[in-house]
Structure formats: structure tokens, C-alpha cells
Amino acid sequence: MSTTQTNKIETIKATATKINEVDFDNLSFGAVFTDHLLECDFINGEWQQPVIKPYAPLLLDPSAKVFHYGQAIFEGMKAYKDTNNDIWLFRPDENYKRFNSSAVRMAMPEVPEFVFIEGLKQLLKLDEAWVKNGNESTMYIRPFMIATGAGVVANPSEDYKFMILLSPAKAYYSGEVKVLIAEHFSRAANGGIGAAKAAGNYAGQFYPTSLANKEGFQQVIWTDDATHTKLEEAGTMNVFFRINDTLLTAPVSERILDGITRKSLIDMAEKEGINVEVRPVLVSELVEASQKGTLKEIFGAGTAAVVNPIAGYSYKEVYYELPKIENSFASLLKDKLTSLQNKLTEDTFGWTVKV
Amino acid sequence: MSTTQTNKIETIKATATKINEVDFDNLSFGAVFTDHLLECDFINGEWQQPVIKPYAPLLLDPSAKVFHYGQAIFEGMKAYKDTNNDIWLFRPDENYKRFNSSAVRMAMPEVPEFVFIEGLKQLLKLDEAWVKNGNESTMYIRPFMIATGAGVVANPSEDYKFMILLSPAKAYYSGEVKVLIAEHFSRAANGGIGAAKAAGNYAGQFYPTSLANKEGFQQVIWTDDATHTKLEEAGTMNVFFRINDTLLTAPVSERILDGITRKSLIDMAEKEGINVEVRPVLVSELVEASQKGTLKEIFGAGTAAVVNPIAGYSYKEVYYELPKIENSFASLLKDKLTSLQNKLTEDTFGWTVKV
Ligand SMILES: Cc1ncc(COP(=O)(O)O)c(C=O)c1O
Ligand SMILES: Cc1ncc(COP(=O)(O)O)c(C=O)c1O
8 A cells, every 4th residue: 555645745834934034135045944845755665745844854863874875965946036926947857857867876766757846836836925036036946855764884775855945045156256276186086976966076075165265265166086187167066268259168077067057058158159169178278378368258157156257266376367358258148047037038948937 | 151061971861771672693784773872063163062862863954064065974983892791992093083084074073082982982881781792793883973054055064963873783794795896987086085984975886886786796896987997995895805825905095995994904914924015906907817816815894894705706797706715814814803803812903992
């Protein structure tokens, strides 16, 4: 007898809302959560009834595998409210697919589409008062899955918990972003888990990033771990380089996250008639272009950071400042992307999905 | 005002023991825990009062950083009871040092020695009835630390929880162990976190290991991610190779865990007059030695697995069976090591520490 009902979402409403305690003009990223969350457990080889319920702490055994062996994956998405107060998602199918690819790589069960997509829509509808409109206000969405099975033996968990949290947010980075190009540390191995949005990929970056912070750099641009000659991506952003009027970005690989912002920007840039080259970008090319004066821009691209211009980079103790230019590709593309996401312009790509 | 008292351990005793429910002859590894655990929180930049208390579930915010960014490290140790019913630890200072090196690499706070070592001793004393004597019975010890701070932004947590769990255990692997040599997947990057006992290093191995399991191999021997030509280590064991009468093992590096069993076996083997070479071991050397008939043994070495003989290995679809030999180095070293750990022979190295 199975009690599984993954084609129906149960809802338990909070008795009161916390919304009045929140200062929406001064949100720090990822710190505030809405009244509800979605939860769905995987037990005995089956997904159980998904439930939307009041945001509350979790009870887990201290030997739960997530604590010991790092079986944990996540996604990062956003919801936008248009001027009619309709709520929109941006390419949610891409996040859903990537989430399940991450699950496979981490030996975790794939989440049913109904739980992920329909669950998210119902959660957003319930907490819709938390989604504000305006270009700078978005709802950051955090689907994630953790291994809840007990036992300190290094093999995959039997049980898992999938959840979706909602966190109203403004911009991810504030102020100027200067980056350090990695010469020793690295983020991902060949044949490793770099292409998965796995929890373990992030903690490993904190220490090298803290060393960079001490030298005045907000982020690290990772290079390939074998030779440190190829530019790969930043901690939570893919990276674009503009040399003369050509936009360059590294191809995705098993070391690099296949960013949804990245691929959207490539399509948008091409539509704008910009010449885009997706190919390995060498550190030496970048330095040479800086020296020649042909390096015009570097920017990061990601759901949280949107399009983030880089002010300068350091490599082998030398700091290279980027020129301040008018009509940058970064501002053009950021404007096109956020206008489309916020339904201020027509979505000719078919990327926006109504909740 | 600080309420921190890390020089005193508070004890809250369980009202009843679960020991009578446990079948000590049929323990599956890491599945049963004793009545108590040790807990110590790091809050506002300070370690709080360590507490020994009844084993119970943890309450954590769903946005706790351990779930999203994988800030989690652990150790694996054992306690042994001798024929006088005294309890002994094996080189606990080495685990303590390695734990704090892992902490630094994962941007987590270092744990005070008193909390780790004295906390463990007091916990073992309280649950001493759970420590059984006899060569095959040990108490597996799991110190670990997780990031408990809330917030879905990819930076280090402010708050952490350190815990020690005790799990009575027999052998880790039962039956024959055949291994697959990794040709595509890998465990660690140059400049990565492979040398840390970080949770994120383990989940990434589950999927490639499950593929190996399907082909009849219990474990994978990882190779360097850049060239896949050098033999590194297994999932939870360092690896030794015996070619003729020489024992070979890879040097530790930032990709390989500095195993305490490994370094103890090197010292013990040298004392036995065995020629030990610590140097990169190539896959090609291994295959060549197999073909020539000079490859005598492969064995894994780790706290959980102790000394684990490998029956054969597969590389590029060819399976190489190891010969069945008398007087193997594996059985000699296993016997020397476990006799010393269980205080059946004199500890001339000074490695055992009384609880
Ligand atoms: C490592 C990494 N690279 C790139 C990105 C950008 O991906 P996306 O545009 O899908 O958000 C992210 C996260 O958002 C990331 O975590
Ligand atoms: C990856 C890895 N290598 C090797 C070992 C062996 O180390 P030790 O002998 O200190 O237990 C372990 C764990 O025990 C491990 O997790």
C-alpha cells in the first residue's frame, strides 16, 4: 500500500504572517524568508506527499548523511511581479532539469516535475504578497535536497528531503567588484562535481575567497585545476570577457556550471548582433589584451548577481583596472534581460512562465 | 560578559540506556549509537559550554549553511578496551590536528583541544559499557562540525556546531574487495579540498562508486584528475601496493588525505625491515607488474577498514586478479597494528593513549 500522492499538494497555512516585520527596502541577500516553505520527503524509494507549510526548523538525526558526506544539492531561481501583479518565472524548466542532473551526479533521487514546478507555483501563490514589483525587487527561490538517512557509513542515503524556500531579495553584490584570478586554489576537478550545483562545491571556495577578500578582492575567478591557464567561472557566476567588440566566455564542461543566465545572455547578445565566441579563454590572452588596451569589459552572470560588471582583476600580483566605458555590453545586456524578466518588454524568446 | 566555559564539560545523563536493545554480534557499521553525545556550539565568535547529553535529534533552520554550501568536516577514530577493561585511543592528537586543518581549509573555526580530546574522554567514560573488548570489537568515534548559521548566501557561516558521536562497530568491509581504477571520474582537484576530511569530498564519489558496484567492484581507486596516470587513494582508505618485496604508496598531497593508519603502517613496516617507497605510483607500473607476476598485494588502510586486502583490480576493462599468498604484508601489518591498538603487545611507538 502506497500513501504517496505526488499529484496533489497539501497546504497547511501559517496562523499569522511575518510580512509586517520586514523592511523591504533594506534586505540583505538570503536572510529573510516568507511565511511558508514546500517540503517533500523521499522514503523507502518513493516520493511522499508534498506539503506547503509554515516556515519552521527541521529535526534531523545527528548522523544524517548530509552532515557527514555532503549529499546536498540546490538551485537558485527568481520570481518577478509585473505591473499587473502577475508573477513570472524565468526558464524554470532549465532549473528543474539542472536540479535533476545534479541529483544524478550526487547519487540522489530525481524530483518529480509536479513537486518542483507545480509545488513552486502554489508556494508563490500562497506567499504572493511577499513578491514585490519593480526592477530591483525580486523573490529569490531556493529549491534544495538533502540526505536525511541516518548512519556514519560512507554510502548514499536511503532517505532525502526536498524543500523550496522563498527569500525576498535585492541585488547580490553591492558596490564595486574586483576579482583575483586563481593561481593555486581551484573549484573543480576533471571528472569531479563542478558541473553539479552541489553544496560541497561552495564551502571549498570560502577559504581561498577569504584570502582574496583580505587583499581587497570580492571574488575569485577560478582557472582549470590542472594548468591554471584557462579562465573558468566565479563562485556564483559565469564570466564574460569583452576584447574589442567580441564577447568571450568559456564553454561549459564537467568543471563549470551550465548557467542559465550565461546561456540566455549568449542568445541575447547574438540577437543584438554582438559577436560571441564560446571557447577556452586563456589568462595570458586577458593580460595581453589589458596591456594592449583591447580588454573593454569583464562581467559575471548569474541568477543572484544578474549581470555584474568587474572593475578590475589581479593576476600574479599585478592589478589590471578595467576602463570605464559608455554603452557597455554589460549594461545593455542587463537592461535587456531584466526588462524581459520583469515583463517590461516582449519576451520574444519564450523564456518567461506565468505562475 | 562571556558565558563561555570551555574548560569544563557539563553532563546531562540519559534517564535510561538503550544498550540492552543492541545485538553486539551483528552490528552494521555506523548504524548504532550510544546513549550520549557531546555537543559544543560556536556562536558570536566564541566556543560555548561543551555538553555531554542524551543522543537526540538536532533542530536546524532549513537555510542552515551546511545544507546549502556544504561547510561540514569530520574525523574517524576508534577506542579499544584491553583485557583490564581500560579504554585506549590510538593517536588522538593526530585526529585532532587533522580536524583543525580541515576546519581551516573549510573556513570554519578551530575546535579547542579541551573540547575535542577531554570531551571525547569524558564521553567514552560515561558510555564505557558500550566499549567491548576483543580484537574485532571497537568503538568507532565520529567527531564532526557543521555550519548552523542561517541564510542562503554563499559565504562562511557565523555559527557552528561541533559534536562527537560514538558507534560500536565491527569490520567496515565484509567479504572480498575488488576495485576499479578510475579512468574518468575523480575525487579531488589540484588546489582543491581533497586533503581535508570535508563532507563534500564523499558525496561526489557515490555516483562513480555505484557505477563500479554495478560491475561487481566494491570500491574505486582514484587517480589524479589531470592525467589519470597516478594511483592516489580509495574512498575511505589510503592504498599500498606490494611489488616483489617492496611496499609502495603515494605521497600525501593536497589531493590525498593524510591517513593516520597509512603513516602508522609505514613506520611499522620499516620497523619490520620491509622496504617502503613513498612515491607516485603509476597505473602503468601496476599493470606491468601484474603482467610480469611481480605484483603480490594491494591493500587499503584506514581507521574504519583497518587493513583491507584487495582481491583484484580492473583497468581499461581488463581484470587483474591478485595472487593468494601466505605471509602477506597485509596480514602481518594488520596483526601488528591491531595487537598494539588492543594493548596485546607493547606499544613501542607511544601511539596509544589511555582514556
Ligand atoms: C558556480 C556557479 N556558477 C554560475 C552560476 C550562475 O548560474 P545561473 O545563471 O543559472 O544562476 C551559479 C549560480 O547561480 C553558480 O553557483
Ligand atoms: C579519503 C580517505 N582516505 C584515507 C582515509 C584513512 O585515514 P585514517 O587512516 O586516518 O583513518 C580516510 C578515512 O578514514 C578517508 O576518508
